[in-house]
Amino acid sequence: MTAKRDAKREDLKGRLIEAAQAHIQASGLAGLRARDITADAGCALGALYTAFADLDELILHVNSITLARLGAALEQEAIGAAEPRAKLKALAKAYLGFARDNRMAWKALFEHRMAPGVAVPEWHLAEHAVLIQHLVEPLAQLLPARDTPDLLARARTLFSAVHGIVAISLEDRFIGLAPTDLESELLGFVDTMVSGLETERE
Incomplete structure (x- = not known):
């Protein structure tokens, strides 16, 4: 029964x-x-x-599915890129592609807020953290002397920068990039950042 x-x-x-x-x-x-x-x-x-428990918990489960799909898209795009520059550019391209193709579901990942005083469950925070982990490996190749906390901080900075470029542009903000320029400028930004990291390593 x-x-x-x-x-x-x-x-x-x-x-x-x-x-x-x-x-x-x-x-x-x-x-x-x-x-x-x-x-x-x-x-x-x-x-x-x-x-x-409530509508918020239901939304978390929907967002969980979106995160899994996004993670799979990132992994698939980067699977053939062994060199860190190529991998980071592939990840940025995949992130943009997913955001373009799944606009509302992608926005829900960042727009949803729990009720005041209610914390996001640990299991869901862990799912978000997986996105940052995709960046840690290529960053570790670029900065082999850095320890894990430093690499995680740099990964969060890079993710925030890429997300900001994508979000502002897809929302048609006046300072955002035109659709025809967005991908090339995003990849150019990652290129510039990687060149800076290579200089820092040297």
Whole structure:
């Protein structure tokens, strides 16, 4: 009996995640309502709160799927690049491509905020940290004398810079890059940064 109940609960969670994912992909977090999600999932409004603590927890699970897809895209793009410059440029290109192709889901990763006083669960923070780890290996090749904390700090700086360029440009901010220039300028930025790191190493 317990196994049957658990299976039903997992099925409900899956339908709710799928429905929330579709809403976020279509229109982002703005206007996301529990009532719409449960209607699309074919369940009562209260059923959401038997599967998840609240709407925020459901969004975290959708974002978890997006992070896994983003991580896979980064890994796939960089798999054939052994040299650190090529790998970092491949990662930047993959990040831009994913953001372009999955705009709303990608934005939800950075726009979602927990309720005041509620911390982001450790499991979800760990998933975000995986994105930084993709940068640590090529940075370690460029800066072999640096220890892990320094490499992590540099990786966060690089990620923030690339994310900022992508986000400002895709949001059509007046200081952002034109779509025709964005990829080449982004890769040029990474090139310049790597050249600086090579000089620093020497």
